[in-house]
Structures are given as C-alpha cells and as structure tokens.
Amino acid sequence: NAGVMQNPRHLVRRRGQEARLRCSPMKGHSHVYWYRQLPEEGLKFMVYLQKENIIDESGMPKERFSAEFPKEGPSILRIQQVVRGDSAAYFCASSRGQGINRAFFGQGTRLTVV
C-alpha cells in the first residue's frame, strides 16, 4: 500500500507563473489536508478537503491560492502568480476518516520561486 504521494518533489517557478502541486492520498482515504512549512518554521494549516468538497479553508491566503479534491484524481493545490514569499515546503496529509490522528503525511513539494 503506497503512502501519500506528492509530486513534484521539487518545483521551481519564476515570479508570476502558476504552480500546481498534486497530492494522491493513500488508497481508501477520502480526506486531505494541506499544510505549508516556511523555512525554519512549523507547519501551518491551509485547507481541509473531502472528495469534491472544501470543508475548511481558513488557512488559505485570500488571493492566488486555491485547492480542489475531485471525485477522481489527486488533490491539487494551485498557486497563481507566484511570489518569492510563496517559497516553502507544501505537505499534504490524508486520512480515511476525519481524525488527524489517523492521517499520514506525504514527503512534500518544495517550491522555489526565483
């Protein structure tokens, strides 16, 4: 049973470009969380999704960021018009049910904006 798969592992974008980060949850998992980790800081909650629904997006910046988790396929975190401050590691976690105590994190996508 493969773990949570995130791709790409590393992503370099120029300022103003779009970044798309993908998260394939573990088999049988229908809950996905996205977190962002800035250098030398802890992880910060961004959004919680279930299949086809955004449950809590209270940690998402109001502009340029969006997330989806379609019925089929991976969850996507999309950042439009990236800026240098978006450079960070983005982690997703998935769980079968609601509890984070049963969630597993992926290895993250390290976004660098140049």
Place this chain on the structure above:
Amino acid sequence: QQQVKQSPQSLIVQKGGISIINCAYENTAFDYFPWYQQFPGKGPALLIAIRPDVSEKKEGRFTISFNKSAKQFSLHIMDSQPGDSATYFCAARWGNAGGTSYGKLTFGQGTILTVHP
C-alpha cells in the same frame, strides 16, 4: 491565542541521555496534542499523542507529560539514540464545539535534536 510555543529551538544530547522538549499553549479549545518527528527531506510522522484528560502517556522510550492547568506539555525521549536525531514538532488540534474535530493542527516552531554517539 492560536499559538503553540515550543522550546528549545535546538538540543544536543549524548547517546543514552534524556531529551526534553517543551510546549505551551493558550487556547483552551485545543483537544488533542500530538508530537511529530521529521527527518530531512521527509514529511512529518506521528510519534505519540495525548488528550487533555490524561496527564502522561508512554510508548517505548517516548513519554508525553501533560499539565492542563499550566497549559503545558512536554516530550521526553529516554535513552536517546543517534537515530533519534531529527526535528520534533509539537502540535495542538482545534476542537469543534459540535464534537467533530478533524485535522486542523497548530504546530510549534520545531526543535532540532542532535544525539551524539
């Protein structure tokens, strides 16, 4: 009120020693307190967790001590090993008044633990 403060920022321990990492919080709405271990280039992995109605939880060499009145909790790693060298994060989950807590965690800033052989 939303913060979880973690200390120390870094910790060096000799093999066989005890590693102690402390966290403090203010929000009484937190209802679950996990610790995560993260190796370089990897995602965080759940290490051990505690609920506020318990004062201590032990799993192998890892123990969480929880002081609800002081709003503090700590991780103790007994007989520390070089393989324990990693970054450790404490976290707290936002409880939901309706009893349907999920995965919205607030993390501490992390502690880089180095265990020397």
